[in-house]
Amino acid sequence: MKIKLLSAVLGIALSATFMNASAQKNYTEGTVTYSTDMRGQPVTITEYFRPDSQATTFEAGPAKIKLLADANYKYLAVVVDVSAFNVKKAAIYTPDEIDQLMSSMPTFTFAPGTETKQISGFNCKKVVATDDKSKKTYDIWITNDVTIPTSAIPKYYSAIGGTPVQYTAFQQGQEASVTVTAITDAKAPKGTFGIDPSFDKITKDDLEAMSRGGQ
Secondary structure, eight states, X not given: OOOTTHHHHHHHHOBOOOOOTTOXXXXXXXXXXXXXXXXXXXXXXXXXXXXXXXXXXXXXXXXXXXXXXXXXXXXXXXXEEEGGGTEEEEEEOOHHHHHHHHHTSOOEEEEEEEEEEEETTEEEEEEEEEETTTOOEEEEEEESSEEOOGGGSBGGGTTSSSXXXXXXXXXXXXXXXXXXXXXXXXXXOTTTTSOOTTSEEEOHHHHHHHHHHTO
């Protein structure tokens, strides 16, 4: 069982402090739904958020994968459930591993533009993001229609001036195009933000070994 799709979505889940006072609607707890592409296949990602934490869920083949993190990124876990193969693992990242992951994220300079359009029902405006290291530019579409907690905004877009709706996500040198399709106040099912005792606790290295071995 391959879990190599994991790194393509970790960047979607990572976040940092952000709040926009001019927004029209403020969500303190709810759900964000994203559409993206992994290895040529369309994937729907669901992120449940609270002010102190987030849980991002998606499916990769027979695997159900959940990423858990707190708002300050002192905690990060990857939970993998493959019922067909009786695999239930939860990889807990160490503080050093979290720091390494966070340091690999890009840093941007933002230039607001004048172009506007509607995306998924949100009024959006374009911001050009320039990577301070590579100088590569990205067109990011943000909205001020809503605000969501710090736990649900990508870290590298924390100073962009709005809630990203259509953007590029980053993780370990990989890029993924992401579009927010909905933001609602629907709360997460019970147990979403935790790890069931039936899951074996493993390390990040164990998880990567599983991926390389196709287990």
